[in-house]
Every structure is written in structure tokens, then in C-alpha cells.
Amino acid sequence: MMTIPKLIARAGKGERLTMVTAYDHPSAVLADEAGIDILLVGDSLGNVVQGEATTLPVTLEQSLYHTRLVARGVTKHSLVVGDMPFGTYQASEAQAIENAARYLKEAGAQAVKLEGGARVEATIAALVRAQIPVMAHIGLTPQSVHVMGGYKIQRVEAFLLDEAERVQAAGAFSVVLEGVQRDIATTITERLEIPTIGIGAGPDCDGQVLVWHDLLGLTDSAPKFVKRYATLAQTIRDALKAYKTDVEAGTFPGDEHSYAGGHK
Numbered sequence: 001m002m003t004i005p006k007l008i009a010r011a012g013k014g015e016r017l018t019m020v021t022a023y024d025h026p027s028a029v030l031a032d033e034a035g036i037d038i039l040l041v042g043d044s045l046g047n048v049v050q051g052e053a054t055t056l057p058v059t060l061e062q063s064l065y066h067t068r069l070v071a072r073g074v075t076k077h078s079l080v081v082g083d084m085p086f087g088t089y090q091a092s093e094a095q096a097i098e099n100a101a102r103y104l105k106e107a108g109a110q111a112v113k114l115e116g117g118a119r120v121e122a123t124i125a126a127l128v129r130a131q132i133p134v135m136a137h138i139g140l141t142p143q144s145v146h147v148m149g150g151y152k153i154q155r156v157e158a159f160l161l162d163e164a165e166r167v168q169a170a171g172a173f174s175v176v177l178e179g180v181q182r183d184i185a186t187t188i189t190e191r192l193e194i195p196t197i198g199i200g201a202g203p204d205c206d207g208q209v210l211v212w213h214d215l216l217g218l219t220d221s222a223p224k225f226v227k228r229y230a231t232l233a234q235t236i237r238d239a240l241k242a243y244k245t246d247v248e249a250g251t252f253p254g255d256e257h258s259y260a261g262g263h264k
């Protein structure tokens with residue numbers, strides 16, 4: 001099984017880390033079997049599963065519930081990280097510890113992720129003191145959508161470097177760089193000792209993360225940085241149409257899908 005010390009050691013040897021988001025048990029089983037290093041139960045849950053416009057409405061209970069489904073699907077390899085929703089760690093260090101501990105105690109995660117740099121460095125330090133491993137997340141932080149006025153690529157090098165160094169000093173075991181100009185992500189990755197995991201941050205991060213629905217083509221459109229490794233939306237549409245055609249024509253169920261004779 002993947003552990004946090006193993007992740008850090010792998011990145012230190014120049015071995016790239018793989019992370020995907022996952023929200024349910026069957027997806028977790030598949031990702032774990034595929035040897036994906038980290039399953040993030042992202043608050044992208046709001047967008048891709050709940051149909052919300054932003055991640056902001058996701059609640060702690062919903063996030064814990066989905067984290068539990070995912071953790072139950074992991075038996076071989078993947079580390080499970082729960083993503084703390086907006087409003088569940090900003091009020092105080094005590095609030096953050098109380099809520100983060102639930103991911104480890106009740107949901108079976110090994111770590112939590114939270115968004116922000118300088119503004120959460122004291123919170124990260126408090127969680128780490130409480131023995132809760134923290135993945136940080138800087139750059140484009142979707143929970144700040146209203147402060148940022150949209151989802152904007154982050155290009156201010158000095159600021160981003162400072163953010164990265166602060167979350168590392170606070171004790172984060174890795175940091176997600178989201179929507180960060182490629183050369184800045186490269187510099188941050190060279191400067192930091194902890195692994196960087198990029199999404200829309202170029203190829204030089206220590207690892208990469210993609211959202212499950214984007215990677216598998218379950219959504220009809222995706223941002224520029226996404227590579228689609230399958231076109232499952234079309235596969236599902238075709239399957240559902242074929243099922244409808246068969247049922248309407250009376251060709252399903254046929255003999256091979258029916259129980260013949262007796263009452264058993």
C-alpha cells in the first residue's frame with residue numbers, strides 16, 4: 001500500500017506520481033487496480049457529481065460520505081485523500097482539526113487536502129501537529145472563485161513561490177499546483193522538497209492529477225489541460241440507445257437471459 005513516506009521517497013527518486021479524483025466505490029476499485037498512487041475525493045464532487053456550478057455548496061457530510069465509499073474500494077495500492085469543503089476549516093484551527101480528524105477516523109482517508117497558502121499556513125501546522133497529514137493546494141483555488149472573479153491562470157511567480165514555501169514549512173507532505181503558468185510550476189518543483197502535483201501546471205511537476213470525468217470523457221467539454229483517455233459519454237449513450245431499442249423491439253430479454261421451467 002502507498003504511504004506518505006513512500007510517496008515522498010518516490011518523488012525524491014524522480015519517479016512521477018499519479019493522482020485521480022474518485023467519488024464512489026466502483027471507481028476506486030478500478031483506480032486502485034490500475035495502480036494509481038493517490039485517490040483524491042475532490043470537492044469537484046460539487047461540479048461533476050452534484051451538477052453544481054462551483055465547489056462551494058459541497059458539505060462536510062457529503063464529502064465524508066464519498067470519501068468512505070472510495071476508501072472502501074481500496075485494497076491494493078492507493079492512498080486516499082479527503083478534500084475539505086469550503087467553510088469546514090477556515091473558522092479556527094480547532095474547527096479544522098475536528099473536521100479533518102473525521103476523514104481519518106470515520107471515512108478511512110489517510111490525509112486531507114485544503115486550499116490556500118499563507119492564509120492557511122497556521123491551520124496546516126495545527127493539523128500536522130495533530131497527526132493529520134495535509135496535502136496543500138495553491139495557484140487557482142476553486143473555493144476562492146468569488147474573490148478571484150473566476151477561474152484564472154496564476155502567473156505571479158514571487159507570490160506563488162512564497163505560497164509554496166510557506167505550505168512546505170508548515171508541514172504539508174505535498175502540494176497541488178492548479179492553473180499555474182508552466183515555468184513557474186517548474187521553478188516551484190525544483191525549489192521544494194515535498195512533491196508537487198500539477199493540474200494545468202505543465203509537465204515538470206512531480207506528479208499529475210486529473211478529474212475522473214474529464215480523464216474518461218464523461219463530460220462533453222473539458223479545459224485545455226485535460227487529455228481524454230476514453231470517450232465514455234459516447235459509449236454510455238450508445239449502450240443506453242441499444243438497450244432502449246432492444247426492449248422496445250421485444251428482443252431483450254431473449255432465451256439466454258430468461259429462466260426456463262419450474263419455479264426456482
Ligand code: KIV
Nearest residue numbers: 021042043044176209
Ligand atoms: O476537487 C478537486 O478535484 C481538486 C483537484 C482538481 C486537485 O481539488
